[in-house]
Structure formats: C-alpha cells, structure tokens
Amino acid sequence: MAVRKILQYGDKHLNTTCEKVEKVNKKILNLVDDMMDTLYEGNGIGLAAPQIGILKRVILIDLGEEEEDPIIVINPKITAQSGNEKDYEGCLSYLGYEGEVFRPTDVTVEGINIKGKPVIYNATGLLARAFCHEIDHLDGVLYMSRAEEMYELNQE
Template sequence: MTIRPIVRFPDARLQQKAETVTQFDEALKTLCNDLLETMRAAPGIGITAPHIGVLRRVVVLELSPETGPKFYINPEIIETSEEMIRHQEGSVSMSGMVDDVERHAKIRLRYQDLNGQEQFEESEGLPAVCHQHEVDQLNGIFWLQRLSRLKRDRLIKRYSKLNR
C-alpha cells in the first residue's frame, strides 16, 4: 500500500466526471488500498480516486475504526428522502476548510463491491452525507459548489491566504 499525492483545489481534475470501472482485478484492489492509506494519512473519513488524480468511479469510506473501511465501486444514488439535513463538510483536497452543506437525510445507494457484485445500501445522517459528498465528487461536483456564492468566495479567499 502506498500513500499517493492528493490533488489540491483548484486543480481542474476535481471538476471532471470519473469513468465507470469495468475491470475488477488486482489493479483495482491496489488502487483501493492506496486510497485507504492516503485517506488515513490526510486524515479524512472519505476519499475518491479523483482526489489522487485517477478519474475512476471508486470511493473509500471509513467512518469509524470499529466499522473499518468500505469500498464502493461505481456508486449511484437511486433514492433520496425529502427530509434534508445540514452537516459540516470539507475535503482532503482543500484541507482546513469546512462549512455546512445541506443534503438529503437518507439515501439508497447502488454500487459494486471489489468483485464486481452489485450491492445496495441505505444510509442516513453522516453516512448519507458522505455518500452524497463522494458521489458528487465522482460526478465532477466539488463540495464548494453546494455552497452559496458568498460562502464559496469567502472560503476560497481564506484558503488562498493560507496556502501562499
């Protein structure tokens, strides 16, 4: 397992749509393990392949040490609740910056596991927020795009100052 360099905001790759994974092989498992190590080193609780410059539809989440990591290949949100929640979000690609984002409180997800088998998962609260955040990233929607223009501009300005 290797810790890979993280693509930093405002890199254009963070706004590109990731490609569907079609090969479920050792290279995919290596990518997933590298993503896990990179996420832990960041540190973070979720990461996508585009965060390391690989435009593939791969997500790794580790919401707690007790539950361990979970790998989602080609995830797709197929149902959402009408109820909405606000949760503080950030990104490994823009470390130190966070703000509240409104998301669906519950979702249903379809994805493939590391062997290519179709799976379904229902989540609510923080897990639902994480799924939506990471699927957005796979679709080329960086989390800042979910903020008002004013909040987004303030965060970008603050981030730029911190990284001079």
C-alpha cells in the same frame, strides 16, 4: 500500497467526470489499497479516486467505527434519497476550510464491491452525507459549489 498525493482545489482532475469501472482487476484493487493508505494518512472519513488523480468511479468511506469495515463502492449511484439537512463539511482536497451544505438525510446507494458483487447501502446521517460528498467527486462536483457559506478554519 502507497500513500498518494491528494490533489488540491484548482487541479483540473477534481472537476472531471470519472469513467465507470468496467472490470474489477488488479489495477482497481491496487487503487483501493492506495486510497485506504492515503485516507488514513490524511485523517479524513472519505476519499474518491479523482482526489488522487485517478478518474475512475471508486469511493472509500470510513467513519472510524471500530466494528465497521471501511466501505468501498465501485460505480456507486444514489438510487433513492429523502430528507434535507444543512451541516458542515470539509474536504481533504480543500484543507483549512469548511462549509455549510444541504444534503439528503437518507440515501440508498448501489454499486459493486471489490469482488465485483452488487452491494446496496441504506445510509442515514453522516454516512449519507459522506456518500453524497464522495459521489459528487466522481461527477467533478466539489462541495464548495454547493455550500451556503464557507469558513476558514483556525489553523493553530
């Protein structure tokens, strides 16, 4: 378990389409552990494997709700979406900025969990937005390319 360096905007890994995970093995489980350590160190709500330089289709989302376990999805795919809402997003790979991005308000995401079993999430609101944001990372898409407008945050 280790906190990994989060790659920053401009790193070519962030613009690369990730490979499907063929088998959930020790290497993938170690990756998930490192992603958790890294996410909690970075104070974000989500992290995708390419953000720490690993080009595999693995995402982690934790909205910080006490009773909820972090969501870990391997090979996630949005299979249904509806609604459309503009809201602010930021990214651990582009610190100090946020942008207004249109995202679906409801998504269905399918993938597998760390035990290799199929999982389906029906997500709304912030969780739907987080899924879209993290899955975009797996396809080499950064939210800035979808943003209507970008804003620099006041670093005080």
